[in-house]
Amino acid sequence: MTNKQLPKEFYSMMEELQSIDFVLVELTLYLDTHPNDYKAIQQFNEYSQARQQLKIHFEQQFGPLQQYGNSYSGYPWNWDDAPWPWQI
Numbered sequence: 001m002t003n004k005q006l007p008k009e010f011y012s013m014m015e016e017l018q019s020i021d022f023v024l025v026e027l028t029l030y031l032d033t034h035p036n037d038y039k040a041i042q043q044f045n046e047y048s049q050a051r052q053q054l055k056i057h058f059e060q061q062f063g064p065l066q067q068y069g070n071s072y073s074g075y076p077w078n079w080d081d082a083p084w085p086w087q088i
Contacts, residue, residue, distance in 0.1 A: 020051045
């Protein structure tokens with residue numbers, strides 16, 4: 001594993017992904033106790049869609065975020081490219 005210099009966009013996109021993930025976790029917890037809150041469900045779906053679009057854009061530029069079929073691999077196999085999301 002080698003350390004490589006990453007562009008600022010990598011970190012800003014990763015921060016945005018983490019922020020959206022936080023919102024989705026909070027909305028999930030809220031919806032577990034308020035399952036009929038239509039507005040919260042709409043927010044959850046909007047953030048889910050935004051996250052999926054950002055994930056696709058991120059992976060096109062920097063490689064996969066998740067394993068086990070949740071993200072495609074580039075060629076050659078690029079799962080050994082550092083840093084991994086949990087390393088930043």
